[in-house]
Amino acid sequence: MEESDSEKKMEKENLGPRMDSPLGEPEGSLGWVLPNTAMKKKVLLMGKSGSGKTSMRSIIFANYIARDTRRLGATIDVEHSHVRFLGNLVLNLWDCGGQDTFMENYFTSQRDNIFRNVEVLIYVFDVESRELEKDMHYYQSCLEAILQNSPDAKIFCLVHKMDLVQEDQRDLIFKEREEDLRRLSRPLECSCFRTSIWDETLYKAWSSIVYQLIPNVQQLEMNLRNFAEIIEADEVLLFERATFLVISHYQCKEQRDAHRFEKISNIIKQFKLSCSKLAASFQSMEVRNSNFAAFIDIFTSNTYVMVVMSDPSIPSAATLINIRNARKHFEKLERVDGPKQCLLMR
């Protein structure tokens, strides 16, 4: 994997997910030794200064709550972070500071360095921006550079800070922006999402983004489907353990709420953070009423599972045993795809 000079520069804030290290090394240690078999994927996070890039990644990857992001300052030049995801996948996040001087640099002297080998480009637009022309201009410059250096990269456009828009206007404004962006992006294709750090829309966007990066996602879904059918569940979800982003799901029965994935991610993540304030972490949960039973449990070393049952005749104990047995199977799956030797930080 090629590394440039500026990448070897400091890794100021390693905002990786917090995981207990058996060797007792401090979090965010710069001494990550990544075996060659770990998959490293480069993710570019770009957008104008103050559009919310660093806040977003702090919430998703570094356990910030929305309120904490107020104390984040402007990002200087490029901030690199390596985020371990699902054990054997490393997201190499390039959070590119959006001030004009940096932006100019990116398209000139740093152009090749930044835009080479990119798997995913995430471009963040502040919905309240008064300089739409300028925003679009920078965006197009990015696209040109991508076309030249990483033409296969997936492009995501996030229309951010939607909470500042009146509720009844949100759909309309987002649709307008989406149309404009789709048009401007041609011949490249982009996926657009509306987001806010104050609700679950953030999780929906980032779930879709990481989904593109998971190498064996089809196989995972197939196994999940088998599992769901055997235990007669209505739906089974798989979450990445630290971020609680939904990485895979299978539904046997039509579910009511199309936004349930991101809502659950948001809900559980908030709860996880509350628990961690008391130096505890949440292990499992069962919620029941007359119509359904939901089980959320630690699954493999990198995932949580959520099982939704609507058959009231099936006792909790049965489902819990099924989950326990499936665990071994999925652990094996993970080990087969992952690197043979352990990462030092595990």
Place this chain on the structure above:
Amino acid sequence: MSLQYRAEETPLARSDRGADWFPKDFAMRGWDGDQHPPKKRILLMGLCGKSSIQKVAFHKMSSNETLFLESTNKIYKEDISNSSFVNFQIRDFPGQMDFFDPTSDYEMIFRGAGALIYVTGAQGDYLEALTRLRITVPKAYKVQPDMNFELFIHKDDGLSDDHKIETQRNIHQRANDDLADAGLEKLHLSFYLTTLSKVVQKLIPQLQTLENLLNIFISNSNIEKAFLFDVVNKTYIATDSHELCYDMIDVVIDVSCVHGLKEDGNKTSMAIIKLNNTTVLYLKEVTTFVALVCILREESFEQKGLIDCNFHSIHEVFQVGVTSQGSCGHHTSAPSLKALTHHGTQWRNAI
């Protein structure tokens, strides 16, 4: 998005004293034998922000959605009567209401109120709020001396904690000085950084009984703590608050909303949350609006059967409470207490 206006209930006992809603000697905190328990009235006064508070606490709106509420410019009455114990009426007064106007009918406004909540922001505008408070409180006290007086300091997340505490201390000091100047040292003014729980608790007459019940339940079931929680209004009905419980209840309600069916109101009948430090949080629905939340150790949870059995007694108490709302509320809780003890002892001996 203005507050909904709901027609006020017909008052039951009308004296011929004109504007009184209840006879003067009617004790606000007890229940009169022959009548349905009166709705306690909570008066909300002060500058803007209190409608937000009410909406957030009682209508499950997140604090960010309140940005777009229009300011109140009429007096709104609202009934919060969806729980067997939390039964009161909120009168929200507009921020601009002029109490300097000598024609305002204070009798009508303050008579029969259980609590006066005065809301002020924690930032610059609190000085003006205190001025108004200085005028309003003595008048209210004259009409209804046994009213609870609460001052809510509207939390602003932007302030640092130190600043908040500092501001709270300032407000506290000044308000008490003002009261002393008016010769009302005996009047107790409580200060809060926006919580409605404590106000509600003061207005529930059966509080002591419920707390006793819970204590017995706790010791007989071998659990660490138990709370009764009004899941709709998100207030504690008995005993102190515990922060993790709020979060736990949020999680459980939210998960139910996402996956439950809308027809039955998304109530949760049971939830178990296990943490990695052997703590177990156990929630069980008592009535549609009230849940029992227990905190216990994993070892104690192995005797889930014992807990469920004792829980049954609590459930019975609430059934009794509901049916007796037409008659005397005080006397019926005692026999149920005995039933619980009995149950508990039985099981204890059996083990």
